[in-house]
Amino acid sequence: MTTTTLAGAINDGLRHALTTDPAVLLLGEDIGRLGGVFRVTDGLCADFGTSRVVDTPLGEAGIVGTAVGLAMRGYRPVCEIQFDGFVYPAVNQIISQLAKYRHRSGGRIAMPVVIRIPYGGGIGSIEHHSESPEAYFAHTPGLKVVTCATPDDAFNMIGQAIASDDPVIFLEPKRRYWTKGEVSGAPALDLHRARTVRTGSDLTLVAYGPLVAPALETARIAGEEGHSVEVIDLRSLAPLDTDTVMASVLRTGRLVVTHEASRTHGIGAEIAARVQEEAFYALEAPVLRVTGYDTPYPPSRLEEDWLPGVDRMLAAVDRSLAH
Amino acid sequence: MPRTSAKTSAKTNDRQDPIQLLTPQGEAVSDARLPFDPADVDLPALYRDMVLTRRLDTEAIALQRQGELGLWPSLFGQEAAQIGAARALLPSDMVFPTYREHGVAWCRGLDPASLLGLFRGTTLGGWDPRDVNFNLYTLVIGAQTLHAVGYAMGIVRDPVGPAVSAASTAAASAVLATPATPAAPAAPAVLAFLGDGALSEGETNEAFIWATTQSLPVVFFCQNNQWAISAPYSVQSTVPVAQRAAGFGLPGIRVDGNDVLACLAATRRALHTARTGGGPTLIEAFTYRRNAHTTADDASRYRETAEEKEWAAKDPLARLHAHLVATGAADSAYSAYFAEIEAEAQTFAEGLRARCRALPEPDPSLPFEHTYAEMTPELSRQLAEHRAHLASLQEISGPSGERA
Ligand SMILES: Cc1ncc(C[n+]2csc(CCOP(=O)(O)OP(=O)(O)O)c2C)c(N)n1
Numbered sequence: 001m002t003t004t005t006l007a008g009a010i011n012d013g014l015r016h017a018l019t020t021d022p023a024v025l026l027l028g029e030d031i032g033r034l035g036g037v038f039r040v041t042d043g044l045c046a047d048f049g050t051s052r053v054v055d056t057p058l059g060e061a062g063i064v065g066t067a068v069g070l071a072m073r074g075y076r077p078v079c080e081i082q083f084d085g086f087v088y089p090a091v092n093q094i095i096s097q098l099a100k101y102r103h104r105s106g107g108r109i110a111m112p113v114v115i116r117i118p119y120g121g122g123i124g125s126i127e128h129h130s131e132s133p134e135a136y137f138a139h140t141p142g143l144k145v146v147t148c149a150t151p152d153d154a155f156n157m158i159g160q161a162i163a164s165d166d167p168v169i170f171l172e173p174k175r176r177y178w179t180k181g182e183v184s185g186a187p188a189l190d191l192h193r194a195r196t197v198r199t200g201s202d203l204t205l206v207a208y209g210p211l212v213a214p215a216l217e218t219a220r221i222a223g224e225e226g227h228s229v230e231v232i233d234l235r236s237l238a239p240l241d242t243d244t245v246m247a248s249v250l251r252t253g254r255l256v257v258t259h260e261a262s263r264t265h266g267i268g269a270e271i272a273a274r275v276q277e278e279a280f281y282a283l284e285a286p287v288l289r290v291t292g293y294d295t296p297y298p299p300s301r302l303e304e305d306w307l308p309g310v311d312r313m314l315a316a317v318d319r320s321l322a323h
Numbered sequence: 324m325p326r327t328s329a330k331t332s333a334k335t336n337d338r339q340d341p342i343q344l345l346t347p348q349g350e351a352v353s354d355a356r357l358p359f360d361p362a363d364v365d366l367p368a369l370y371r372d373m374v375l376t377r378r379l380d381t382e383a384i385a386l387q388r389q390g391e392l393g394l395w396p397s398l399f400g401q402e403a404a405q406i407g408a409a410r411a412l413l414p415s416d417m418v419f420p421t422y423r424e425h426g427v428a429w430c431r432g433l434d435p436a437s438l439l440g441l442f443r444g445t446t447l448g449g450w451d452p453r454d455v456n457f458n459l460y461t462l463v464i465g466a467q468t469l470h471a472v473g474y475a476m477g478i479v480r481d482p483v484g485p486a487v488s489a490a491s492t493a494a495a496s497a498v499l500a501t502p503a504t505p506a507a508p509a510a511p512a513v514l515a516f517l518g519d520g521a522l523s524e525g526e527t528n529e530a531f532i533w534a535t536t537q538s539l540p541v542v543f544f545c546q547n548n549q550w551a552i553s554a555p556y557s558v559q560s561t562v563p564v565a566q567r568a569a570g571f572g573l574p575g576i577r578v579d580g581n582d583v584l585a586c587l588a589a590t591r592r593a594l595h596t597a598r599t600g601g602g603p604t605l606i607e608a609f610t611y612r613r614n615a616h617t618t619a620d621d622a623s624r625y626r627e628t629a630e631e632k633e634w635a636a637k638d639p640l641a642r643l644h645a646h647l648v649a650t651g652a653a654d655s656a657y658s659a660y661f662a663e664i665e666a667e668a669q670t671f672a673e674g675l676r677a678r679c680r681a682l683p684e685p686d687p688s689l690p691f692e693h694t695y696a697e698m699t700p701e702l703s704r705q706l707a708e709h710r711a712h713l714a715s716l717q718e719i720s721g722p723s724g725e726r727a
Pocket of ligand 1: 029058082462464517518520522550552612
């Protein structure tokens with residue numbers, strides 16, 4: 001059992017993968033000597049050399065496009081995109097090539113590629129440095145999309161993502177990079193399972209990545225007011241573990257979904273649709289969403305109020321319970 | 324085919340020796356590749372631009388340290404490249420900057436305080452690009468090169484734009500230097516800034532292709548400050564920037580980026596070529612980023628202090644200062660002139676500080692209002708929801724705005 005930050009846990013996970021599997025290599029801008037702008041790859045280049053930890057030219061299409069070729073040759077590339085807002089030059093390679101390769105090749109060619117992206121808001125950055133692009137990727141068949149909320153999950157999930165024979169978009173909630181926690185070494189939960197992080201009987205609150213902590217805080221405050229809120233950390237956005245969500249909603253009868261990404265066509269919409277399809281008669285209130293608004297991320301001075309937080313989650317819990 | 328040996332590339336490097344018109348010691352020299360008459364420029368004015376620009380930079384760094392700005396990308400060391408390039412422009416020319424062109428912004432007459440809003444987090448833009456023909460800063464590497472090309476396409480389609488023909492292309496390429504003020508009102512040209520790292524983005528390469536195949540009036544001005552955050556230029560390329568131009572079919576010219584005269588002369592010539600139908604040019608200003616990439620970066624993790632020292636000795640301001648002193652060009656009483664500029668810089672910095680702190684806080688409705696031309700019904704609902712939420716916070720915490 002060790003205590004580390006979420007960034008440190010990903011670093012440990014990458015180190016473990018580089019040590020145990022010679023096919024693993026890292027590609028990205030500034031990931032070598034600098035250790036990445038968030039220091040997630042700190043020290044790895046020094047220990048594994050420049051052919052395993054590659055400082056790439058400044059081109060995201062290049063990073064992902066070459067990863068496709070490397071994967072065909074039997075490697076397991078782990079790409080780092082420096083910030084969420086800079087993944088878009090690579091989107092053609094991700095959506096048209098990486099995601100479809102297995103399908104195009106009739107199942108003959110696997111794409112065991114991980115694309116790590118620091119994502120989400122809450123660090124007061126300038127434009128393009130706070131984005132929540134998860135729905136674009138989750139909407140693309142062939143891609144798996146996951147995100148972690150704790151150091152323990154970060155360590156385990158990066159290892160599982162690298163071991164996956166499918167491409168995985170690995171979203172790292174950048175405002176949680178410095179969150180400390182224990183890495184237990186206990187057997188890991190399956191990569192695509194949601195986790196119930198707090199049990200409750202009155203309402204189900206579903207969150208992921210950066211919003212798991214505020215969701216837990218919401219549940220704590222609601223608990224003080226006599227309401228028992230169950231909190232589920234989705235962990236995997238594609239595929240979605242609807243079984244865990246459904247089982248919870250069947251017990252509580254109420255559901256609130258929260259994410260930082262804008263509301264319309266977001267992950268929350270998908271979950272709401274599935275729940276009403278399968279658990280309509282168990283619902284005692286409409287499914288509510290607490291999300292970013294349908295605007296680009298605002299200038300950082302407006303960000304704190306623009307992003308969903310405990311206050312808006314509590315208000316949604318109240319609204320749901322009032323039904 | 325044999326691999327290119329290090330020797331060959333060193334030779335190529337020699338051939339591409341940066342053009343210099345002012346030595347690091349401040350001596351004016353000539354270079355047959357770029358004929359230039361120093362009488363064509365106002366040297367003391369260039370010096371003033373550089374001093375004030377450096378002061379803007381120093382002040383912004385101080386403001387960042389005091390928590391007034393979230394981030395600042397410093398231009399320290401790149402003043403000659405920026406002032407030289409910018410002072411070659413006519414007001415009607417359009418500029419597409421990256422996020423580091425504070426000196427160019429200064430020369431365009433943009434209020435320096437409006438540069439700070441983006442980094443303070445009060446705005447995503449801060450100015451109307453059409454006011455002084457200076458586009459918004461572009462943070463996504465390389466993207467602006469294509470915008471510049473499209474803008475140039477617009478210019479040649481304008482009824483008032485120049486007719487671009489093969490004949491005028493040939494004529495224009497014969498033009499070497501041009502006077503500071505052309506006699507007739509000139510057709511606009513476009514000046515796009517980019518870094519050496521940006522050359523690796525696909526979009527930049529697409530921009531070169533579009534610009535050359537359509538012979539567009541656009542000049543690409545690459546400040547090769549040798550670093551893209553922690554990546555040295557050798558990560559991007561094995562040949563000098565200027566040499567890469569040939570493969571696209573546009574002229575590449577390599578100048579000493581710490582030499583304001585060479586930067587000015589090269590840009591003036593390239594803009595003239597562009598506006599007279601001669602097509603695009605890629606200028607490489609070979610320079611050095613003397614500070615870290617931004618205030619959030621730690622350059623000591625990836626580069627040697629010896630290199631930083633070496634480039635300190637090539638400082639662009641020091642060399643123009645030395646030249647002005649040696650030639651007495653500033654004034655016969657040049658020390659008074661320098662003192663005047665210093666005093667001006669001091670007042671400028673104080674004003675900037677005050678105006679940074681006074682930048683208006685954005686209204687919470689701002690992102691909603693500016694997402695579409697007209698707010699959608701859904702966004703109106705969301706704005707109402709947001710206002711109600713903010714009001715409820717006020718109730719909880721009282722009018723001070725403190726969060727519970
Ligand atoms: C598409 C994209 N990828 C990555 C980044 C992150 N980033 C910001 S500046 C920078 C280095 C740019 O280097 P260069 O083009 O040489 O310009 P300089 O900063 O040296 O002026 C990087 C990688 C970005 N802004 N945009």
